[in-house]
Amino acid sequence: VAMIADAWHTMSDTFTSLIILVSFWIAARPADEHHPFGHGRAESVGAIIIGTLLAVIGFMFMKESIMRLLIYQAAQFTPLAIIVFGISVIVKEGLAQFSLWAGKKIDSQALRADGWHHRSDAIASGLIVLGALAGVRLWWIDGVMGIAVSALILYATYSVLKGAVSSIFGEKTDPAIEAKIRTLVLNNAPTASCIHHIHVHRYGDHVELTLHCKLPPEMNLKEAHDLATTMEEAIRKELQVEPTIHIEPLVDSE
The missing domain is CATH 1.20.1510.10 (Cation efflux protein transmembrane domain)
Incomplete structure (x- = not known):
C-alpha cells in the first residue's frame, strides 16, 4: 500500500x-x-x-x-x-x-x-x-x-x-514593511504625522498599498496633493507597489 x-x-x-x-x-x-x-x-x-x-x-x-x-x-x-x-x-x-x-x-x-x-x-x-x-x-x-x-x-x-x-x-502587513513605509513617508514629507491604516493588498505580482496620514491644516489643497504625490512616487520606486495616500488635516488636539 x-x-x-x-x-x-x-x-x-x-x-x-x-x-x-x-x-x-x-x-x-x-x-x-x-x-x-x-x-x-x-x-x-x-x-x-x-x-x-x-x-x-x-x-x-x-x-x-x-x-x-x-x-x-x-x-x-x-x-x-x-x-x-x-x-x-x-x-x-x-x-x-x-x-x-x-x-x-x-x-x-x-x-x-x-x-x-x-x-x-x-x-x-x-x-x-x-x-x-x-x-x-x-x-x-x-x-x-x-x-x-x-x-x-x-x-x-x-x-x-x-x-x-x-x-x-488578506494578510496583516509585515511589521518590517510597515516600518519601511513609515520611514519613506517621513523622509519625503517631514510635516506628515499620524501615519495609520496601512494596508497592503496583494494580487500576485500587482500590489496595492493604501495608507492615511495627517498634514498641517494651514496647507492648501494643491500643496497637500503635491506632497501626497511625492510620497507615492517614493514608495512606488522603493517598494514596487501602487500606493494611494489619503490626506487628513491635523487638528490641534493631536
Whole structure:
C-alpha cells in the first residue's frame, strides 16, 4: 500500500504541474474592465486546487493502509523496487529544492506549494525504502508506512491550504514593511504625522498599498496633493507597489 500510495502521489505531480502552468497563465493576464487589479490571485486558487488534490490522495490511502493492517497481509518488495524508490528520493528532493528556491525568488505561492509537494514525495519515498528493508520480518510495516505517507500528504495539504486561503482573505502587513513605509513617508514629507491604516493588498505580482496620514491644516489643497504625490512616487520606486495616500488635516488636539 505504501508503494501504491507513493506512486499515486508521484503521478499527482503531473497534474499539479499542469495546474501551476494554467494558474501562471491566468495570473499573467493584464487587468481588464471586470478585474481592474489583474488576475494575480489565480496562483492562490491554483494552490487551493493542489491542496484539495493532496487531501483526496491522503484520505484515500490512509483508509487503504488501515485496511491492510486489519487483514494481516504482508507486502513483497523486490530489490529493484527498493533501488528505484531510493533514486526517486534524490530526484524528488532536487525538484523540491528548485521549486522552493524559485518560489522564494519570484514570491510565488503556487511554486512554494509545489515545492512542498515534491518534498513530501521525497520523504514518503524515503520512508518506503526503510519500510521495504524491514518488511521481510515485520508483516505490518507496509500498512504502517502507508499511514505515515498519508499523514505526510495530509500535513502538506494543511500547509498549502493555510497559506493559499490566508492570502485570498488578506494578510496583516509585515511589521518590517510597515516600518519601511513609515520611514519613506517621513523622509519625503517631514510635516506628515499620524501615519495609520496601512494596508497592503496583494494580487500576485500587482500590489496595492493604501495608507492615511495627517498634514498641517494651514496647507492648501494643491500643496497637500503635491506632497501626497511625492510620497507615492517614493514608495512606488522603493517598494514596487501602487500606493494611494489619503490626506487628513491635523487638528490641534493631536
